[in-house]
Amino acid sequence: MKISAKGRYGLAAMTYLARSYAAGAPVTIISISEKLGISKIYLEQVFSLLKRARLVNSIKGSQGGYQLSRAPRAISAYDILAAIELALMEQAAPAAPDKMPELDRALETRVWQPLDEAIHKSLASVSLDDILTAIDAEKDASSLMYFI
Numbered sequence: 758m759k760i761s762a763k764g765r766y767g768l769a770a771m772t773y774l775a776r777s778y779a780a781g782a783p784v785t786i787i788s789i790s791e792k793l794g795i796s797k798i799y800l801e802q803v804f805s806l807l808k809r810a811r812l813v814n815s816i817k818g819s820q821g822g823y824q825l826s827r828a829p830r831a832i833s834a835y836d837i838l839a840a841i842e843l844a845l846m847e848q849a850a851p852a853a854p855d856k857m858p859e860l861d862r863a864l865e866t867r868v869w870q871p872l873d874e875a876i877h878k879s880l881a882s883v884s885l886d887d888i889l890t891a892i893d894a895e896k897d898a899s900s901l902m903y904f905i
Contacts, residue, residue, distance in 0.1 A: 759847075760838065766795050767803045767841040768834060772892070774813065775829035775885040783815075783822030803841060810840030829889060835880035845876075 770789050777784055786804060790797040804823060807813045812832060813823045825832060839845055849869050851861045 761842060763799070763803055763806075764838050764841045766793075766799065767807060767837050768888075769793050770795070770800060770803060771807065771812070771825070771832065771837050772885055772888050774823060774825050775832075775889055778825050778829050781824070783820065783824050785822040788822075806841050807837070810836070812836060812840055825885075829885035832885050833881045834883040834885075834888075835877060838880060 770793065773789050773793060774784055786797055786800045789795070790800055804813060804815075808815055808823075811826055814826050815821070815823055835845075849864070851858075852864060853860050
């Protein structure tokens with residue numbers, strides 16, 4: 758499994774939207790671009806995919822922007838990456854299709870399928886809310902002062 762830059766930026770942008778979910782105000786691509794240092798044009802491509810997957814709603818007009826389509830606890834890392842990545846789980850090429858097809862079938866059932874299922878389960882278990890909690894924990898840990 759390989760996550761593209763588009764996938765990483767999608768996770769970052771969705772986390773940024775999740776931070777402002779309670780306020781209910783739409784967030785512009787320009788503000789996300791400036792805050793995260795990601796190209797506006799690139800973010801437009803990402804948000805096109807997220808909108809198609811119904812993970813965000815777009816609001817048109819001068820006060821427009823994007824909002825999460827549902828609560829941060831209801832959107833998983835898997836939802837986001839599956840919307841953005843063309844092939845989240847790549848098919849492994851056969852190792853010995855002509856000489857030992859049973860080896861390829863065994864690898865598929867014992868290695869590749871369980872690996873894909875574990876990745877799916879792991880990504881599906883992490884919500885945007887979990888990521889926000891982790892960000893807050895990182896901020897708290899970095900702001901600790903030690904006195905000697």
